[in-house]
């Protein structure tokens with residue numbers, strides 16, 4: 001089972017205690033929203049999650065207080081999947097990722113595709129993940145990929161539309 005890492009603000013939307021596949025970076029809520037992430041907390045979480053873990057994070061532009069997570073994850077060689085800017089959409093993808101527990105081979109692929117997907121009908125998480133894995137196409141710019149015609153789940157550039 002591959003662990004996924006997310007910050008507490010998004011993970012809290014799942015509700016209840018974190019499932020075993022989810023490693024949460026602590027982020028206390030204060031009067032002015034969630035605090036900025038602490039570098040020690042981020043590194044602790046990455047360490048606990050292990051070398052094969054996939055990190056789910058919004059871009060620094062969307063969530064400045066969480067910018068240490070994708071930055072440090074990339075520095076220590078973890079795969080980072082870019083979540084949508086919208087917090088609700090991002091939390092939904094975290095929930096799906098945890099529900100399907102990414103497979104050890106190419107764990108990031110269906111998450112990269114899901115991250116670029118438009119709001120989908122209420123499919124079961126397993127069905128969504130299967131669909132996303134089938135729809136995934138490699139990115140021309142990096143080793144990641146995503147849905148044809150949508151943003152790459154790793155670098156954010158456009159993924160080529162499917163060949164005619």
Ligand SMILES: [Zn+2]
Pocket residue numbers: 139140141142143144145152153154155156157
């Ligand atoms: Zn890319």
